[in-house]
Amino acid sequence: MQHSINPKVDCVFKAVLGSEENRALLIDFLNAMLTETLPSPVVEVQILNPYNPQETLNDKLTIVDVKARDAAGQVFQIEIQLLVYAELRARILYGWADLYRRQLRSGEAYSALKPTYAIWLLDQTLRHDTPAYAHRYRMRDDRGQDLIDHGGIWIFELNKAAVQQVITEQDRWLKFFNEAETLDDETLPEWMQTPVMRQAMSTLTAFSEKDRAYHAYRARQEFLRQQLSIQQALEEERAAKEAERQAKEVERQAKEAERQAKEAALQDKEAALQAKEAERQAKEAALAEVARLQALLNQSRDA
Numbered sequence: 001m002q003h004s005i006n007p008k009v010d011c012v013f014k015a016v017l018g019s020e021e022n023r024a025l026l027i028d029f030l031n032a033m034l035t036e037t038l039p040s041p042v043v044e045v046q047i048l049n050p051y052n053p054q055e056t057l058n059d060k061l062t063i064v065d066v067k068a069r070d071a072a073g074q075v076f077q078i079e080i081q082l083l084v085y086a087e088l089r090a091r092i093l094y095g096w097a098d099l100y101r102r103q104l105r106s107g108e109a110y111s112a113l114k115p116t117y118a119i120w121l122l123d124q125t126l127r128h129d130t131p132a133y134a135h136r137y138r139m140r141d142d143r144g145q146d147l148i149d150h151g152g153i154w155i156f157e158l159n160k161a162a163v164q165q166v167i168t169e170q171d172r173w174l175k176f177f178n179e180a181e182t183l184d185d186e187t188l189p190e191w192m193q194t195p196v197m198r199q200a201m202s203t204l205t206a207f208s209e210k211d212r213a214y215h216a217y218r219a220r221q222e223f224l225r226q227q228l229s230i231q232q233a234l235e236e237e238r239a240a241k242e243a244e245r246q247a248k249e250v251e252r253q254a255k256e257a258e259r260q261a262k263e264a265a266l267q268d269k270e271a272a273l274q275a276k277e278a279e280r281q282a283k284e285a286a287l288a289e290v291a292r293l294q295a296l297l298n299q300s301r302d303a
Contacts, residue, residue, distance in 0.1 A: 005204040006181040008123055008158070011220045013080040016203050018066035019051035026068060028196045030076055032169035033119050033154060037136070044071045067099070073114040074151070075099055080177075083228050084124040085235055092120055096153050115151035121177060122157050133160035133174075166191040180204060 007016055017026045023045060030042045048067040065079035077099050081088065096118040103113055127135060138152035156174065163175040172191060183192065185205050192201065207217045 003208040004181045005207045005217065006221070007177050007200070007204060008080055008082060008121070008181075009217065009221050009224060010080055011217065012204065012207055013121075014051045014066055015207070016200050017078055018047055018049070019203075020047060022199065022203060023047065025196055025200055026066065026078075028169065029078070029173055030068075030070075030117075030119075032173050033156070034117060035168070035170065037117075037152075037154075040072075042070045042074075045069065045076070065095075075103060075114060075116040077116075077118045078121075079119070080121045080123075082123045082224065083231050084122055084126050085231055086238060088126065092118065092153060092155070096151075100150070113150065115149070117151040118153045120153070120155045122155060122159075124159055125157055126155060127157070131160065133157040172197065176200060 005012055007013055016022060017029055026047065027042050027045055030045070031038070045068040048069060049065075065077055068076045068078075070076070077095060079095075096116060099118070100113065100116040103116070104110070133156060135155045135157075136152060137155070139147040139150070141147065158174065158178055161174040161178065163171045163178070166172045166175060172194070175191060176197060180201065183189070183201070185201050188198070188201065192198070
C-alpha cells in the first residue's frame with residue numbers, strides 16, 4: 001500500500017461496507033457481528049443509501065452511516081463513531097427508533113414492522129464500568145423477558161477490543177478496523193487471508209493509490225480531526241462548567257451546613273438560657289415558699 005488508510009474514517013468505512021461492489025462484505029459483516037442474534041444468516045441485502053464518493057468526501061454534513069434491508073425485510077444500520085460525547089447514547093437510541101418508525105407507510109398496520117438492528121463501532125470508551133467491549137441492548141423487562149423480538153442496538157468499543165488471536169469472524173472484523181491502517185497489502189498476515197478481507201483491503205488500497213481519492217480522504221480526515229477537536233473542546237468546556245456547578249453546589253451545601261450549625265448553636269444557647277431562667281424561677285419559687293412557711297411559723301409563735 002502506498003499510503004496507510006484508516007478504515008475508521010467515515011468515508012472509508014462506508015466505502016468498505018456501503019458500496020454496491022462490496023455488498024458481499026456487508027453481508028459477511030452483518031452475519032459476523034449478529035451471529036448469535038439473527039434467526040437465520042443474511043444472504044442478500046439492499047443498500048438503502050449506497051456509497052457516493054462525491055457526496056461523502058465533499059459534503060461535510062453528509063451522514064455516512066450504512067443502511068440496508070435484507071430479503072426478509074429486516075433493517076440494518078451500521079455506523080462508526082470516533083468520539084464518545086455526552087449525548088451519544090441518546091443519539092444511538094433515537095437513530096434506532098427513527099429507523100424502526102420509518103418502516104411504516106401511511107395506513108400500514110403495526111404487523112408490517114420488521115426487526116431493526118443498529119450496529120455502532122466506537123473508537124472510544126462508552127461504558128467505563130466494565131472491561132467488556134461488546135454490548136447488546138434489547139427491549140426487555142427486568143426479568144429478561146422480551147416485550148417484542150424486533151432487533152436492538154449492538155455497540156462495539158474498538159479501543160477495548162484487543163484481539164490477539166482470530167477465532168470468530170467477529171474477531172476478524174474488529175481486528176481489521178483496529179489494525180488495517182498498519183498493514184501492507186502485499187504482505188498480509190494469515191488472519192487477513194480470506195476473500196472478504198482481501199476485498200476489504202483492496203478498497204483501502206484504492207484510496208491509497210488513486211491520487212484524487214487519497215487527497216479527498218486526507219481532506220476528509222482533516223475535517224474529522226477538526227470536528228473531533230471542536231467536540232473535545234466542547235466536552236472539556238461542559239466538564240469544566242459541570243465541575244464549577246458542583247463546586248458551587250458544594251460551597252452552597254457547606255454554607256447551608258454552617259447556617260444550620262449556627263442555627264443549632266443559637267437554639268442550644270436559647271435552650272440553655274431557658275433552662276437557667278427555669279432554674280431561677282424555681283429557686284425564686286422555692287425561696288418564696290420558704291418565706292411563706294416562715295411567715296406562717298412566726299404567726300403561730302406570736303399567737
